[in-house]
Amino acid sequence: MVFSRIGAVSIWEAKTRITRRLELVRIGDWKPANGGLIALARWAPDSRRFVFQAQRVIGGTEEEPILVYVFFLVNTDTGETRQIGAGFPEAEKVNDLCWRPDGEAITCVVSMRSLMTLSLNGE
Numbered sequence: 001m002v003f004s005r006i007g008a009v010s011i012w013e014a015k016t017r018i019t020r021r022l023e024l025v026r027i028g029d030w031k032p033a034n035g036g037l038i039a040l041a042r043w044a045p046d047s048r049r050f051v052f053q054a055q056r057v058i059g060g061t062e063e064e065p066i067l068v069y070v071f072f073l074v075n076t077d078t079g080e081t082r083q084i085g086a087g088f089p090e091a092e093k094v095n096d097l098c099w100r101p102d103g104e105a106i107t108c109v110v111s112m113r114s115l116m117t118l119s120l121n122g123e
Contacts, residue, residue, distance in 0.1 A: 025079045030054035033069055045103040050074050069093045085118040
């Protein structure tokens with residue numbers, strides 16, 4: 001389970017039952033898409049990385065902001081982050097995802113209508 005504060009996350013490791021703080025590197029002005037509990041955080045098959053959905057305001061008003069969503073891959077040893085794929089408009093944000101068994105891609109459910117696979121190399 002992964003909980004967030006701006007620029008850092010707390011990771012609870014089931015194997016050790018230890019919670020530890022991890023500073024995120026190169027996250028910029030992106031924020032977790034679900035407030036305190038990181039949206040769609042999913043551990044990779046190797047248990048050393050995870051992905052989560054982040055959001056950023058790109059326009060609109062304070063009452064009705066226009067958001068864009070992306071995925072970040074996080075290395076849990078270093079806190080290094082890397083964006084995976086392009087951004088999604090709010091109408092097409094991802095509702096669920098899972099890792100491909102080889103750990104080289106994630107498959108997403110987009111707006112409950114279609115599936116999309118994003119490889120870690122950006123395809």
